[in-house]
Amino acid sequence: MNTLDIRRGEQVALVGDNASGKSRLAAAFAGSRNAKYITFRDSYGSYGDRNFFMQQRWNLFTLEGDPPTAGEALELEAAESKAPEAALRRVRELTALFSMEPVLDKPLVTLSSGELRKYQLTRALLGGPEILVVDNPYIGLDPRTRTLLTGLLTTLSASMTLVLVLSRPAEIPPFITHVIPVREGVAGEKRTREDYLDAVLPRAVIRLRNVTIRYGERVILNNLNWTVREGEHWALTGANGSGKSTLLSLINADNPQAYAHDIELFGRPRGSGESIWDIKRNIGFVSPELHRAFRVDAPALDIVTSGHFDTEGLFRHPSPEQRESARGWMEVFGIGDLADKPFLRLSSGQQRMCLVARAFVKDPPLYILDEPLQGLDEPQRRHVKALLDRLCGAPGKTLVMVTHYPEEYPACIDHSLTL
Numbered sequence: 304m305n306t307l308d309i310r311r312g313e314q315v316a317l318v319g320d321n322a323s324g325k326s327r328l329a330a331a332f333a334g335s336r337n338a339k340y341i342t343f344r345d346s347y348g349s350y351g352d353r354n355f356f357m358q359q360r361w362n363l364f365t366l367e368g369d370p371p372t373a374g375e376a377l378e379l380e381a382a383e384s385k386a387p388e389a390a391l392r393r394v395r396e397l398t399a400l401f402s403m404e405p406v407l408d409k410p411l412v413t414l415s416s417g418e419l420r421k422y423q424l425t426r427a428l429l430g431g432p433e434i435l436v437v438d439n440p441y442i443g444l445d446p447r448t449r450t451l452l453t454g455l456l457t458t459l460s461a462s463m464t465l466v467l468v469l470s471r472p473a474e475i476p477p478f479i480t481h482v483i484p485v486r487e488g489v490a491g492e493k494r495t496r497e498d499y500l501d502a503v504l505p506r507a508v509i510r511l512r513n514v515t516i517r518y519g520e521r522v523i524l525n526n527l528n529w530t531v532r533e534g535e536h537w538a539l540t541g542a543n544g545s546g547k548s549t550l551l552s553l554i555n556a557d558n559p560q561a562y563a564h565d566i567e568l569f570g571r572p573r574g575s576g577e578s579i580w581d582i583k584r585n586i587g588f589v590s591p592e593l594h595r596a597f598r599v600d601a602p603a604l605d606i607v608t609s610g611h612f613d614t615e616g617l618f619r620h621p622s623p624e625q626r627e628s629a630r631g632w633m634e635v636f637g638i639g640d641l642a643d644k645p646f647l648r649l650s651s652g653q654q655r656m657c658l659v660a661r662a663f664v665k666d667p668p669l670y671i672l673d674e675p676l677q678g679l680d681e682p683q684r685r686h687v688k689a690l691l692d693r694l695c696g697a698p699g700k701t702l703v704m705v706t707h708y709p710e711e712y713p714a715c716i717d718h719s720l721t722l
Contacts (some may be wrong), residue, residue: 324488374407542721
């Protein structure tokens with residue numbers, strides 16, 4: 304087993320299959336430095352594992368001794384350290400940093416997996432290590448708790464070196480700068496996170512690097528880094544005014560500031576000679592802004608057909624195949640009977656259904672759907688949601704979807720970004 308070359312300022316992930324030796328390599332590295340090694344092999348750390356397991360699973364509080372609270376356990380840990388007063392101050396600092404105040408009065412056996420992660424990280428950091436090695440940080444966590452833990456680790460990475468031991472490349476968080484693959488106990492060549500992921504994961508469909516958008520003194524997006532890969536399905540969330548629509552306009556070539564930033568679509572840097580229509584050709588798009596701007600008094604079939612050309616209305620003669628495709632998609636979305644009716648005389652919900660069908664008519668590889676179910680009645684919502692799950696979840700299809708109602712997300716959603 305060889306040694307690891309990790310330099311100051313690097314945030315590193317060790318990635319390898321089960322039984323590849325990455326945990327042994329990480330533990331050996333931690334033992335040779337001012338580092339702390341913590342493993343999340345299971346939910347119960349090293350503090351009375353069996354008793355805690357039995358109490359948590361079966362509510363057996365009759366086992367010998369009363370279970371300590373998280374606060375009591377941390378105070379005991381600090382009191383037994385070489386510098387108790389400094390350790391107690393560190394406990395207060397860390398519990399404030401991790402927002403652990405509501406957890407301190409809870410018995411350890413009642414902590415959730417996410418709360419227990421915070422507790423164990425606090426214990427590991429009491430001695431002030433320069434490096435923290437975390438083995439299997441995400442094991443057993445639901446998506447929301449994984450996101451919270453990533454935020455916590457990101458905060459820690461600003462003041463120390465983190466080494467994460469992971470089995471899945473898709474779990475490598477954004478703050479990681481370098482990846483070291485491990486096979487049979489041997490560390491491979493260290494690569495930047497981006498280079499490694501590009502080599503082992505599907506191609507990047509969308510990539511933004513350090514994107515900042517300002518309007519006067521107002522910052523809409525601040526140093527945003529985001530990669531969406533082929534076949535991924537993203538929920539884009541955030542409060543009104545958080546920058547969701549601005550971000551989507553950068554991707555869909557509707558924002559002129561896109562050309563002043565490091566943005567790639569389908570492997571091509573923005574501004575490398577492609578036209579707006581070259582970009583839009585690969586994207587099926589719908590949004591409330593598009594709906595408000597769509598004031599074309601033409602038959603609904605023309606509106607859906609215009610999706611082949613990414614225009615607001617038909618300004619060229621479609622082929623018979625394109626016209627037939629539009630009719631087919633209108634049938635799929637249950638609006639075939641609206642084909643000959645003027646778009647502006649339809650209800651708002653019917654118009655939205657036409658625009659959603661328009662987004663699908665050219666069968667693009669990337670769907671950007673901003674509030675696609677807005678204005679639809681309940682039967683229409685259920686119908687379109689089921690269609691989104693089937694159509695966007697197909698192999699090779701990539702989805703970015705915005706909605707303020709989590710229940711509207713199709714089951715295929717597997718990633719999220721909150722602004």
